[in-house]
Amino acid sequence: MSIIENFDLFAPRLIDKKEYFCPGHRACQGCGEALAIRLMCKALGPDTVIANATGCMEVIASFYPTTAWELPWIHLAFENAAAVGSGVEAGLKALRRKGRIPDRDVKTVAIAGDGGTMDIGMQALSGAMERGHDMLFVCFDNEAYMNTGIQRSSGTPMGAATTTSPAGKVIQGQQTWKKNVAEIMVAHNVPYVATASPSYPFDFMNKVKKARKVKGPSYIHCLSVCPTGWRSASEETIKLGRLAVETGMFPLYEVEDGKYKITIEVDELRPIEDYLKRQGRFRHLTPEQTEKIQARVSQEYNKLLDKVHGLHSWSDLEFEWGLFE
Amino acid sequence: MAKQVGMEVGIAAAEAVGLCNIDMAAVYPITPQSHIAEHLSDIVADGRIDAEFVTVESEHTSISCVSGASATGARVYTATSSQGLMYMHEILPIVSAMRLPVVMANANRAISGPINIWNDHSDIMPQRDAGWIVFFAENGQEVVDMTIQSFKIAEDDDVMLPICLNMDGFQLTHTVELIEFPDQKEVNKFLPVRKPFATLHPDHPISMGTLGMPEIYAESRKSQDEALINSKKTIFKVWDEWEKMFGRRYKPVETYLAEDAEILLLTMGSMGETAEIAIDELRKKGMRVGLVKLRLWRPFPFEELKAVVKKAKSLIVTDRAVSFGGPGGPVFAEVKSALYNEKERPLVYNSIIGLGGRDVTVKDFMKLIEDAAKAGKKGIIKDYEYYGVRG
């Protein structure tokens, strides 16, 4: 039986029982992303407005005339979740200041898939983060354009077979490495950046709560296991999310004011085969290809550790007048 | 008491917005809209209005941003031109389908390519089917008046549609004109605080921008079309109110000496004023000519146009945009099609003029009309022709 870190047997009773993302939505069986949304909303609470990009979660939950959302929700297009979120945040700010809506905090949260975040949505995200809106952006990364039929994105890991990076006779799967958007967010001086996974629900929900408290931009990158796109068993969604962390392929960390901290410590990383072999999208990989990926995963993990041990919090690095002497 | 000032029209547009108690604006600069954006940011930075001013990173974001804010119940404004409007193109139909009352100024400028920053109407024509209410202003006074009117029309519960106000780039936006500004008290009386139909707020969670299956998509589109057609009622009502309060009368189709005209010229935008002088000159020569100026582009003023042109023998429609390989310029195609089934209608000619900022003078208008008169006598109608193109 797998162990969930820091798991208190009675902790489930402490989370909000209300479902803000109600059953009746049309996600696939075992959808990791639907679970992640469900848990995220519990951590956010009712005083939230969601700006959603086009994607799996938008489509499965908002079939007119019904909606699975119990939160105010808006969707415009694929690439502008962060832009719409910026507008919602600015609108709410102005209306509250002018006394036209009740005087209490309402958090704007923009959500998008990996496509709507790091590919087509990159511009809007960068702009929103640079402008410093009081907005949380959550990327639900299922590592491909799943909603349109499992096409590759810049979030697809090396070697994965997708419908636009198939495992053919000459080219086998994705030929580029996964884009690291969390790092891009840190470079935008976003005060709170984190990676998360619904397989570690309390870690995820704590991160959402922390991000919600930030008066300014925050970013969470959530790995969403997709049994349909990853060709994995629907019951293994949580297990795969755990393996992604335990093999170091998706380490769970947070960056607060530039200070890196790994939130789910793994004493000894498992070999990535344990994770890859359970997914049909990697079944074409040869041992040589797997070795290459393993080398890179280890290197990336070391890079992260380097940052954890080496980098200071930005407030520790504040300007010192004596620096020029 | 209203005050009259000489002011650059782009700056006047921003001043007009400043009178309207907007809650939020998002702009991205593009020549020749930039003065509107710049002056609006001055007004906000000086604290003259209390609004969130978001300097976004692209026009696609500016339209998305104001839509998000409009959905929360805020009064919003944006402005763009040419390539910026083309970049917004993806989102424009969504804003009208979602019934968000965004007000946008478009400083008409030619679209690429080749890249050209000067005035014509090729930027607004590709947005014809986006479902927005579209106005054309002829001079600085109209820009100011219609900016203020637009907020009232857009936010009306019977309308709830976004509005694009066109003003010729450089020709209008960068010229200094004499403008009478209503004072703040009068505008406050005319334009109360926005009372939105539905908003994004946790006190009453709703979902906006849902998925429309084939079962209802067509019904949604028809409902939107009906809303746009119906908005004419509110537009006329607001124009009546404006006349009562400020004395200036607005009509969807304006005319100049058209009642007894045999030959009519149709223009949109600031060229109308130059054309009026040409009409005067030709009248002196004894020609029975007149001018029709289209102010309301969408919803298209079918009845008003038909009534104005039916007695004329010829109607020359000037277009400032090209519909490549199509049946003529966009305005010509629409006017001709509007008149097709009428028993009483003029012969319709099309002249494509003033592309990419090329000036159209009084003499040019006179020549256009005289040439059409000659062709009319011989019964010649060409599909469409470019005026003044060398070669």
Place this chain on the structure above:
Amino acid sequence: MKKKKWPETWQEINPGCMVFEPASARSYHTGSWKAQRPVWDDSKCIKCGVCYIFCPEGCVSQDDEGFFRADLDYCKGCGICALECWPGAIKMVEEG
């Protein structure tokens, strides 16, 4: 909100296709999708709530005695609860 017959006429359709009733997706019973359903052995259940947390549908809830049950109107039979259950108190059973 007045009950409208589906599919709506163009006059009835909500402006902008807005949906005013939150959580109205509950009217769609995704339970018809499942090929297997979870069955709890209460004697083994330690009432930890893991099945409740990990259900992507959010259709697992506690009964009056604190034991967990899936709402079969919505359960898609993914099997996550059965795999994650610590004491192995949940078995997936074939439908039909």
